[in-house]
Amino acid sequence: MKELDVMLExxxxxxxxxxxxxxxxxxxxxxxxxxxxxxxxxLGESTPPEPHLAALARAIRAYVANEGGSALF
Structure with a gap:
């Protein structure tokens, strides 16, 4: 998904x-x-079972939300 690539970058x-x-x-x-x-x-549809990955996914979503990024997150 190109949109996710941009957000991750x-x-x-x-x-x-x-x-x-x-x-x-x-x-x-x-x-x-x-x-x-x-x-x-x-996208927050599921949560990684590994705590460190769950924390990272939350951090990425929070960064994108605070950046005023895409509505994807």
Whole structure:
């Protein structure tokens, strides 16, 4: 989904410069998920069972909402 790619790119551009290695690994893990699963997590349709991925998905949604981003989130 191109829209999700744009949102993730903007979040990564904002968050990665200050991210610690653990946070970078969490983002890599999230991005390795199949697109339909990733979309469901980022759209808030479901929650990752892993607490660190659930927190990251919430952070991405919050960043996009506060940025005035797409209504996708």
């Amino acid at each position: 903007r979040f990564a551009h904002h968050a990665l410069p200050d991210a610690c290695p653990r946070q970078r690994r969490a983002l890599e893990e999230l991005l390795s998920l199949p697109d339909p699963v990733l979309a469901a997590y980022l």
